[in-house]
Amino acid sequence: MTPDIAQIYAQYKGKVMGYISARVNNHADAEDLCADVFEKIMRRLSTFDDTKASVSTWVFTITRNTVIDHFRRGRPGSELDENLVDDSGVDEGLLNSETLTQLANALTKLPEQLRDIIVLRYYDGKPLTEIAEMMNLSYGAVKLRHQNALMLLREQFSD
Template sequence: MQLPWPLRDELHARRLARARDGDGEAFRALYRDLYPDVVRFVARRVPARADAEDLTARVFVAFVERLGDYDRERGSVRGWLLTFARNAVIDHLRRSRPAAAPELLDLLPSDAVGPEGGLLRREQLDQLAALVRELPADTRELLALRFADGLRHREIAELLGLQEAAVKQRVSRVLRDLRARLRPAASKKGAESALA
């Protein structure tokens, strides 16, 4: 069973403080706990597995080199580490090629039942994917951080250098807009099937 995030944040901060003082076991525990988050974050944005593994290793090298720079007042250890990951991904993508936005929709679980339900779900996801692709890149990233990476509003704010309230407002606004834009399409489909 995992600890709730406020307790995990406290545990990470304490382990980092001990690791900074030379406690190798504290660093190993911190690494074991945060490694999966970094791997998922990088792998969603860098399609080539070898590149993703390389970037993840670089993130942890930077993490070790900068242990002394962590400021607990500015946010969680996890958020700080994901900032390294985000910067590494951005640098990698700039060097290699322009990349497509993370496919948030492929990560959503399907609750569809049977072949018809699966087709309807896929059609809805395709409509949503088209709407998400129309969004500005920074908004798509915000959605990916929130829903694909599972970051809390506060962590997203830390990562992007925004106020937490601004992140909450932007996420809420874009979800409200997406729902409103999906409703007309859904009601149109319902009317068409009623006419058939």
């Protein structure tokens, strides 16, 4: 069933704008991009397939790709968030609230330092050298803990 554009707009406008604003400093650019996203959604509405993705994942993918295109167009002073690049090979079916809750549960089971490293590295996009400084640890110690954290998480999220 084709979702209703008015309903999508009402439900996702805040999320789309919030995601874009976190990456694009210029408010006018952020508003233009938000409008682009909903224009694309409207144009592609008939191609939406709920057997492949939820509405949320679909809207998110369009939003993320619109932000990536914006940075690739090379706006002066803009820098592409490394977390936005190269997510090829990741199953978009994983992008749902249930998996996020599973990740939260897995993180709470990790020792505190390992959890901190994962959040600072993958949510905040900080390099391990900076994380080492923040945690008052050597780079080598953080690198080792990072590998341990990935190993423990891999056990819960098998590829």
